[in-house]
Amino acid sequence: MYIKQLYTGCLSEAAYFIESEGEAAVIDPLRDIEAYLDLAREKNATIKYIFETHFHADFVSGHLDLAAATKAPIVYGPDAKTGFPVVTAQDGQDFKVGKLTIRTLHTPGHTMESTCYLLIDEQGAPHAVFTGDTLFVGDVGRPDLFSGNLSKEELSGMLFESLQSKIKTLPDNVVVYPAHGPGSACGKNLGPNTFSTIGEEKKSNYALLADSKEDFIRQVTEGLSTPPQYFPINAQINKEGYDAMQTVMERSLKPLSIADFKAKVAEGALVLDTRNANTFTEGFVPGSISIGLEGRFAEWAGSLLPFDRQMLLVTAPGQEEETIVRLARVGFDKVEGYLEGGFDGWKAAGEKIDLIISVDPDELAMDIPHDPNLVVVDVRKPAEFASGHVSDAINLSLGDMTDPGSMATFDDHQNLYVHCQGGYRSVIACSILKQEGIHNIRNVNGGYGKIKDQEGIEIVQEKDVLN
Template sequence: MDVSIIETSSLGDRSYLISDGAIGVVVDPQRDIDRVLALARDRGVRITHVLETHIHNDYVTGGLELSRTTGAEYVVPTGDDVGYQRRAVSDGDLIDAGPILLQVMHTPGHTHHHVSYVLRETTGGIRGVFTGGSMLFGTTGRTDLLGKEHTEELTHAQYHSVRRLAAELPPGTEVYPTHGFGSFCAATPATGDSSTVGEQRETNPALTQDEQRYVDELLAGLADYPAYYAHMGVLNTEGPPPVDLSLPKLVDPDELRRRIEAGEWVVDLRERTAFAAGHLGGTLGFELSDSFVTYLGWLYQWGAPLTLIGENEDQVADARRELVRIGIDDLDGAAVGEIHTLVAGTALRSYRVADFAALSERLPEQDITVLDVRQRNEYETSHIDGAINIPLHELADRLGTLPDGEIWVHCASGYRSSIAASMIDRPDRTTVLINDDFDNAKDTDITSTT
């Protein structure tokens, strides 16, 4: 028996293909199911079952389409009122896929109806457990995604679910979570790439703390999560349409300029320093990296016309794949090529890129503004003296509060600040992007720590 990991690092999630002989079972597949189908072909297996641990809040599932494409049985927890045919499973149910046997364990906390799947050997032993958003590596799934009125109840439930997993499963049981590799579905950052139940007994806060301390610390530590989460549960409950990964229609420079002047969303996918060196005024810089889809989805005005600018068609295709994972299916087009070929008679804009050492030299002049676009908990831990803190996801609504003049913008690594710099850049303002690790600011005398 083999358990293959299908990594989606841009969303901090994992899907799994369990294979034994000619049989395959998939757990929590992402929207772009071609990756799963290719892996199944490589393993020489037929997918007979597709399992969901819960109705997901951070991505659009590929489970429904995968089950329809392969003819597999689609398994979803009982209690989730969905708009499609599926096998609803409850605590103790068995999923018998011939050589692969999985037992359902109700593990509420991340959602009310969340389940884990215990992978059993046909000889009676236990191989692993697929924990979804319950027991993660050194943490647990967050418990506030269904609304404030449910959060405390779900946090207590999460504590007991993780404790049940630890009590009922042998210490050598491999833990296979869906979330926790950078996903905002984790209550706190996860640690490590693999783990067992025994290791979690030593490190997981739900297993090392008493219940009230666990609840208090989890609730106190919950930070904001992406706005696009509000759409994921709805799409997954109704049943997502088939995925379309085709290249959007290409637009010429004149049409691109018209869309920019109309105030439409035009997103430049190039590397952040390339954008700073030369870009079309009125466009937004979202470097195509592991953080791209999270932050574009967070800031995007849902349903607004969206056009991409890419260096080549492959870059646009990669961005489209990322976007369909969170349900942004309708792209209005793309422009491809060297940026100077897309200007349509307008001049390119640019701004300076600097580091924290340069900021340290500049600050004594006291005629600049420092804009910190990290989340509040990051700012409260340590920040630049005198900096204005506006988390990136609040910036669009607060642009009018920014002072005129020269603004240096930073975050923890340069990614969020690069988006912010593209948002605040305008002809009558001097924008400076700090493309640097915030730890380097600690080597100067410009930070305060709480």
């Protein structure tokens, strides 16, 4: 028996490869499928099944491309209705993979079709359960995504019953392999690890410790943040289908001359710059949005960029293909090409450039007492802001910057000093502000992580929020 977790940090996503006696199964694959095909070749195995735990909302699955490449059937649990052929498994149905058995456990609640897969070893003993978004380490899947007319309270009630009857009844030594780890927006507060055991979760997971169904519903539904804008789009893509990755690559991986690039910009294409955030601040094509590949790239792209607009890329040399793949993982298929020669070529040609002035926290400390027009803009999440922030700062979470009117409160005379926790999100925010015609901005290097230790800057907490 061979089990491998393939974890993608920028999406907090886990796929799984299971092999026995030359037969293999893949659970919840990403859209770029080469890793699974490579593993199959390495293990000299045939991929027999592709299991999906549910219609994922936070990434586009690789089920269709992997099925096309391997001829393996795509398996969903009960209540899954798709725009392409699948095997709709019954609750309790068994699938053989070599000497292993994979048993379907229908666990509605996160979504109606949500299904866990119990792996039974060669001796017939339960070994591991692949829980999708039904059970995470320290959390459960949020019950407010892509579920028709059902309320989050109704779905939470279903999730409680699923956990009680299908998950908590498993032996304590069964390994829990979820679809997501820390940082995922598919739950409220996932734990730091990417796997656990049933016994550990029964001891420490608040959702499995709830005293009653009513208590469970209250705990699971309170404090839910607004889901990212791309979640329903990705869920629909996973349900209805999409273009093959090869087709996307052929369409998108095209070098564009400066003249062709400028012509497409004039036609309304959006320019996305995926270079490192610090590099971006030093110079960029005017009007570009910065989302660096070094951070939670796909998540922020899906949360901030429009899906219905043509897109052009400016990347570091050699990162064009990686950028296209990572955009495709969250459903962006409208990339029209990339700037040949990158930003260096643009600058060498004498084209206009823009930049973002960055300052260190000590300069912010010097400017605060002397500039009556200075406004500190904190783009962290509200909970981060509440735990400690610069006195009199404005909290405009990066995820809210696409909302109409979110920047209407800023005046032309104000000097905006923008920061996040470490510097990645603030550069994205500065690029959005620039695109909106707001240019009196400074990016604060090191973010709140450095600001909080700077002498001369008053830090306060929102105690009413924290309590």
